[in-house]
Amino acid sequence: MLIKTDDEIDLYIEVKGKGIPCIFLHGGPGYWSKSFSETAGSLLEDHMEMIYMDQRGCGRSSSNTKNYSLKRLLKDIDTVRLKLNIDECYLMGHSFGGILAVNYAYYFSQYTKGLILSNVTLNMEASFRHQIKKGSKILDIEQMEVEGNDLMSTFYGIQSELLKRDIYFSLQYKNIKNKTIIDEIDKELMPHPYFQQYILSEEEYFKDFTLLTKEIKKPALILSGLYDDAIGPEHHLSFNFREGINCVLDSGHHPFIETPGEFAQAIIQFCEMKN
Template sequence: MKFKTNDGLDLYFDIGGKGIPCIFLHGGPGYWSKSFHHYSKVLLEKKLNMIYLDQRGCGRSGHSLRKDYSLNKLVNDIEELRVFLGINEWIVMAHSFGGILAVNYANQYPEQTKGLILSNVTLNMYDSFAHQMKKGSEILRTEIKELSAKSISTFIEDYFSVVVKLMEINQYFNFQYVDVANKRAIDIIDEIGLNSDPDFQGFIFSSEEFFQDFTTLTNQISSPTLVITGAYDDAVGPSHHKLFGFKNSTEVMLASAHHPYIENQSEYKNTIMNFIDSKFSK
């Protein structure tokens, strides 16, 4: 299904399940919602009316000819979809980069945010990428560079130099998966339909607004919040969540890397269902 934004862009979304409305915000940046939808149909849709959105410029959604991928525009798209669907309030669920959109949405639209479910999210890309660079340097047995956030372009250049070297020795995806065979399962799902705009990721990685420390917003959010982390998640950092300061949060660490909905499905499902039952059951 698609809906048209106020600037004329067609955004793709799927809906499935019954229960409390819940919007899912994927990561990447520049990925899509299809692979998560594949797994969550069984895991989440018995108690949640899931809405899976491909962000503008991502997956099956339209590309912005003006390259308008600003944070404000991405957040506004979420609110426009809520209004389009006629939903009064919903749970905002996010994975990885999607966490930045989720906390900004919750901060701007608190009355529409029934709760937050944040799985393996980064709220400070500088901190998460710095963790990857340090971990990568240990694997590569190279000197760890002195990191600086003064120049985003230099920081990203240094980051990708480490990523490329890790990929050359087939080590990079170990940051995301305990068993890299799970990556191949995702690749099969991604074979058809993934048509993200390369300029989307380029915009994010060159924009100061996305490299802000969004953990500072967490102490302003009072909605019930579930924070799921992975003990082996070196994509965002297994301790990254310690920077969060939500007023009303539940934190659960699972035995997984960056994708617990693949690698620890039973515990992932139970954690979310227990949160829903404890916070929102009448």
């Protein structure tokens, strides 16, 4: 289904399952929700009402805008909540989606039941620095100290060389064969590159959002992967939620692909404990 925003953007939404509502916020930035809904998402639908949302300018949502500010993306989430007549819900973020989930919980706490954060970055600068460090080690090159505007240009240089050698996605997967599962689902994905370009060039998205975690009073489940070099396997240790529960899985950046059973069970147990 499509939900229209007050600035005439069509947001693609799928609602499946039964139970407490949970809005899923995908990563990327600039990806979509289909790869999650067709894998571990289906394992959660007997326990939660899963709401899969493609962010504006991403996947099956419309992209006829250049307004991708954090305030606007948070308003989109609340538009979905209102249109679906939800009083309170969980926010589930993956990767970049964690920035949206945590900010929503901070600014819209009255509508937030709790947070489920899977392999999220809450400090994109720290995560890109980790990728540069790990990529330099893989390429066996000297790691340079980078500052300010040099950060992203250095990252893109490392990424380009890793892609050229067909080893970039080893940063995301414990077992690279698991990438074929997502590749099959993503065959229909039509990228809208402006969204990603905007996010990765705007200073507001490079703030250290780990500082917000200590202000959030809602329960939070933090799922991380032992082999997640996309954001850093220890990135979650910088979070300071008042009611945070850590769960480390034997996976890379996509536990819903690599360890779907354990991933889903951790979420189900968390929700049962908090209800």
